[in-house]
Amino acid sequence: MAYKKPESALVVLYDQHYRVLLLQRQDDPTFWQSVTGALEEGELPLETAYREVCEEIGIDAKAHGFVVNDHDKQNQYEIRSRWLHRYPPGTVHNTEHVFSLQINSDLPLALTEHLQYEWVSKDEALARLWSPSNKEAVSLFVPSVP
Known part of the structure; x- marks a missing residue:
């Protein structure tokens, strides 16, 4: 198995009603998150953001005319111990590039790496997300309902 690069893209998705898309991980059903990947x-991080959206939920953002917003924000966090084996030996931190994307929630999603998805209010997303950096991204980059 090839090691993952300890650099990733986090893409917070929200819809036309300002609801946040949450994805339930297969390898940890208590862990809800946004689209993310190494x-x-x-x-480039922006290329990763587009690719991961397509891979994880089956939406080709560019083909639909959706634009991924690059917030020029990076987080560094400690990799969960249960996932350290995926990275080169001695790697303990990941650098995460933060993006957001508004899509139409009427489009069908095709999950490939998650058990299920839910569109939830911003407040509910903040209560359910596990990752502090994912919570911060939702808080900062998902607009409030007008």
Whole structure:
């Protein structure tokens, strides 16, 4: 197995009603999150954001005319011990690039890496998300209901 690069993209998705998309992880059903994934070799963080949205929920954002917003924000966090084996030996921190994307929730989603999804209010998302950096991204970059 090839090791993951300890650099990732986090993409907070919200819809036309300002509801946040939450995804339930297969390997930890208590863990709800936004779209996220490691950068591949030679890939820019924005490219990763578009790729991961397509891979994880089956939406080709560019084909639909949706624009991923780059917030020029990076977080560094300690990788959960249960996932350290996925990274090069001695790696304990990941650098996360933060993005957001508004999509139409009427589009069908095709999950490939998660058990289920839910569209929830911003407040509910903040209460259910596990990752502090994911909570912060929702808080900062999902608009409040007008």
